[in-house]
Amino acid sequence: MRVALDLHIHTLLSPCAGIEMIPINIVMKVQELGIDMIAITDHNAIGNVSSVINCAKIYAPELKVLPGMEITSREEVHILGIFPNLESAKELESIIHSHLNSIPDRDYTTEQLIVDEDANFIKYEEHFLLGATDFSVEEISDLIHSFNGLVIPAHIDRESFGLIYTLGFFPPNLKVDAIELSKFATEEDLETIKPSIPFRVPIIFSSDAHFLSDISKPRTFLDLEEKSFEALKKALRNYKI
Numbered sequence: 001m002r003v004a005l006d007l008h009i010h011t012l013l014s015p016c017a018g019i020e021m022i023p024i025n026i027v028m029k030v031q032e033l034g035i036d037m038i039a040i041t042d043h044n045a046i047g048n049v050s051s052v053i054n055c056a057k058i059y060a061p062e063l064k065v066l067p068g069m070e071i072t073s074r075e076e077v078h079i080l081g082i083f084p085n086l087e088s089a090k091e092l093e094s095i096i097h098s099h100l101n102s103i104p105d106r107d108y109t110t111e112q113l114i115v116d117e118d119a120n121f122i123k124y125e126e127h128f129l130l131g132a133t134d135f136s137v138e139e140i141s142d143l144i145h146s147f148n149g150l151v152i153p154a155h156i157d158r159e160s161f162g163l164i165y166t167l168g169f170f171p172p173n174l175k176v177d178a179i180e181l182s183k184f185a186t187e188e189d190l191e192t193i194k195p196s197i198p199f200r201v202p203i204i205f206s207s208d209a210h211f212l213s214d215i216s217k218p219r220t221f222l223d224l225e226e227k228s229f230e231a232l233k234k235a236l237r238n239y240k241i
């Protein structure tokens with residue numbers, strides 16, 4: 001089946017995301033746009049993933065929601081981890097939290113909200129999520145893989161937090177399952193970036209939505225056997241641009 005993907009969506013847990021990024025709003029908006037599979041990828045945390053999964057079960061049973069996390073490396077590169085289940089994502093989250101090392105210069109605590117599927121407040125996330133971990137990009141890749149996740153360097157066309165601009169090159173031995181371009185990337189950007197990537201790899205486009213209006217029509221479609229993590233993993237292995 002042809003599946004429309006958006007594997008990079010933030011919730012109100014990310015301090016840089018809008019308060020409207022509650023489960024029901026995300027679920028309704030992606031459904032309206034014909035997106036079949038999403039990943040919830042807050043910065044260095046998974047606190048709202050289960051709420052979006054539960055919300056989708058009730059209001060959009062056809063929508064597949066995968067657990068994800070956008071992890072910040074010590075070089076300040078953003079890497080998406082997409083996971084087969086909540087348990088493995090949760091285990092990695094506790095490791096990430098013990099390696100977040102930045103001290104914020106403002107009060108952030110009330111900006112990181114964990115809510116249930118009906119957007120009822122549960123608690124504030126106490127770790128400052130916009131900090132960087134002390135892991136290198138290679139270590140993050142290995143960690144995600146050790147939890148059977150997919151490794152996707154985020155928005156590599158962007159100067160801020162994008163792998164190529166931040167490091168100045170694409171590490172030739174970095175193990176990735178796909179590469180993400182932001183939704184604003186043009187075909188020209190794609191052609192400019194391709195020579196910097198030392199191997200053939202699937203390239204996907206995601207919204208990196210921080211606000212509801214950021215969620216836009218899907219640009220990546222994959223032929224999957226079913227809407228599942230395993231089918232996605234298999235399809236990515238065979239999808240090379």
Ligand SMILES: [Zn+2]
Pocket residue numbers: 070078154155161
């Ligand atoms: Zn990012």
Ligand SMILES: [Zn+2]
Pocket residue numbers: 008010070154208
């Ligand atoms: Zn993001």
